[in-house]
Amino acid sequence: MVHSQYRISTKLVEELHQVFGGFHPGYRDVHANGRYYAGTFRATPEAKNLSRAVHLQGDPVPVTVRHSNSRSGNPMGPATTASMAVRFYLPDGTTTDLVSLPISLFFARTPEETLGFLQAVRPDPATGQPDPDKVTLFLESRPWIAHAVQLAKGLSATVSFAQTAFHMLHAFRFVNEDGHATYARYHWEPEAGVAGQTLEELQKQPPSHLFDEYELRLQKAPVVFNLVLQLAGDGDKLDDPNAPWPDDRRRVHIGRLEITRPTTNEEIGDSVMMHDPTRLTDGIEPTDDPILAARRGIYEVSVAYRTGGWKGRQAALELGGCPFLGNAK
Numbered sequence: 001m002v003h004s005q006y007r008i009s010t011k012l013v014e015e016l017h018q019v020f021g022g023f024h025p026g027y028r029d030v031h032a033n034g035r036y037y038a039g040t041f042r043a044t045p046e047a048k049n050l051s052r053a054v055h056l057q058g059d060p061v062p063v064t065v066r067h068s069n070s071r072s073g074n075p076m077g078p079a080t081t082a083s084m085a086v087r088f089y090l091p092d093g094t095t096t097d098l099v100s101l102p103i104s105l106f107f108a109r110t111p112e113e114t115l116g117f118l119q120a121v122r123p124d125p126a127t128g129q130p131d132p133d134k135v136t137l138f139l140e141s142r143p144w145i146a147h148a149v150q151l152a153k154g155l156s157a158t159v160s161f162a163q164t165a166f167h168m169l170h171a172f173r174f175v176n177e178d179g180h181a182t183y184a185r186y187h188w189e190p191e192a193g194v195a196g197q198t199l200e201e202l203q204k205q206p207p208s209h210l211f212d213e214y215e216l217r218l219q220k221a222p223v224v225f226n227l228v229l230q231l232a233g234d235g236d237k238l239d240d241p242n243a244p245w246p247d248d249r250r251r252v253h254i255g256r257l258e259i260t261r262p263t264t265n266e267e268i269g270d271s272v273m274m275h276d277p278t279r280l281t282d283g284i285e286p287t288d289d290p291i292l293a294a295r296r297g298i299y300e301v302s303v304a305y306r307t308g309g310w311k312g313r314q315a316a317l318e319l320g321g322c323p324f325l326g327n328a329k
């Protein structure tokens, strides 16, 4: 089981290198260009009705945020989108992470399907672009992926990280002090409201523009995001980040995040900062979502690559394979 999970993780990470034009040592395989910020999270009184998690009881909790400005693994590439990874520093010295994107549904239902999707959109070496026939054929036989791709294409490009809504996509099980469980999906809603622009407009600016704009804002006032839980209703799929839930599901405001200033890996004291959506704390549990379950392994492989561990893998492959890596190609 562990073997097969790591085999698919390695294949996914290496396919991302193909899709995004190679591996860039030292950088994440996706969302490579990022900066860190610091702030404070405070839960609303409603939060503790849903979960006994320590950071949802109302006391202020320090957080760090990593925003990135593109989906690619090329840290020098143009800005294309936005992401937001938040780490909460809990009173007992542990941490828990929320990792989010502007898309409202993930592209696939399983890691295997994600690999198939990445293989279908991998650029053709002759043209540098995905083969449109291959993409069409793939999407025609998988309308649920085509739907998520359509939704993602309909999203405007980012104007500001502070004016982007971010979604965690997976459902989690929230358990309160009485043991009562509620299934829900998280969303970060920007207090400044949501705004967008065309990709051409975004790319007229220098690649560092979204970070520079954010840091100018922070000099004037904190950037605020509200944390909202969308509660699952009857029949909503709990194990599928590709499955839409009806828009009218009840939403509960469970907290307010105030981001106040830039920070660095050095100040945080963690040079790796692997954000892991399954690093949870008592009162919040994972669902049986296979993408959620795979993410720790995928991110560990990415960390091995970006911190130099890939050299061991290359050496093992040159020697004819290694049992732990399962000869993944």
Ligand code: HEM
Pocket: 012, 013, 016, 027, 028, 029, 030, 031, 034, 066, 067, 068, 083, 084, 085, 099, 100, 101, 106, 110, 111, 114, 167, 168, 169, 170, 241, 273, 274, 275, 291, 294, 295, 298, 299, 302, 303, 306
């Ligand atoms: C099978 C599906 C997925 C694959 C193959 C994948 C792959 C990756 C990889 C390789 C990284 C770099 C990790 C690191 O080096 O620290 C990463 C980061 C990230 N992923 Fe995923 N991911 C998947 C699903 C998701 C989903 C469902 C979301 C949205 C909720 C997401 C959001 C992010 C974000 C925001 C980051 C940047 C984290 C940071 O700033 O530290 N990913 N992903």
